Amino acid sequence: MAPLDETDRRIVEALRADGRLSMRTLAATLHISRANVYARVQRLERDGVITGYTATVDPHRLGHGLAAYVYVNITQHSWKEVRTRILAIPEVEHAALVSGAHDLVLLVRTRDAASLRELVLDRLQGMPEVRSTETELIFDELL
Amino acid sequence: MAPLDETDRRIVEALRADGRLSMRTLAATLHISRANVYARVQRLERDGVITGYTATVDPHRLGHGLAAYVYVNITQHSWKEVRTRILAIPEVEHAALVSGAHDLVLLVRTRDAASLRELVLDRLQGMPEVRSTETELIFDELL
């Protein structure tokens, strides 16, 4: 759990830019030895700095043509129970417990408006902890 | 640009779960040939279904202890100019043009409250297109 030095940060940055970089080319571009980069990446993964690797996809090409933010107010603040219910919904890409006018902010992706309606009106508002929701359609995205 | 079949979707799903999966183990787990999986992944990347690979990191371990949603209202709806300005801010992890009471929703990560204040009050509200902002602190996250 040692603090990250400059080399560690460059490794993380490089792997965020290309998660399939080989340890060889990573070592070459950072001008450090293979053994060094291998040990460091291993340490970064073990310490939980790097939590995993994933393919980034285009949601539109996967049948998720619609994206929306759903702002949720919950009745009882049993965050743990809501948490497990939310995690069971595959359309939820990001969920955050926030401080302002709402309790939860969800980023959801669905096939179309009908699917979004079903998700919000049936599944979300069907939860006993959910008091109210507010949905904001996403027109365009960066990142 | 052919529509994805079931095997394509399983490939994408597997690579989202582990972006560093080897083509061999991917072929083995899906019970298809190496040449098949290799050609399919190549096609999925070429067609823009898979847009890249990245390491997922723990923001807290990288000096980003604070996360917030920033809701932005812009004056003139010159989305293209705002777009380039927003993209130049490294703290912005996700940005969306939305339909509701706000024009933009930003997910930002900063080191601390002072950095967030500087980002919102100086850099965002300093933009000529930005009319007003509203900031909502994130207490906890799923995903």
Add this chain to the structure above:
DNA sequence: ATTGAAACCTAACGTAT
């Protein structure tokens, strides 16, 4: 103690047939 350089075997890649 930490890093770089080199060597080593195994596994995976990428392409061909």
Add this chain to the structure above:
DNA sequence: ATACGTTAGGTTTCAAT
């Protein structure tokens, strides 16, 4: 689906600082 040359993974040893 198999084979084949090339590249990468993962570990070890040693020298250097």
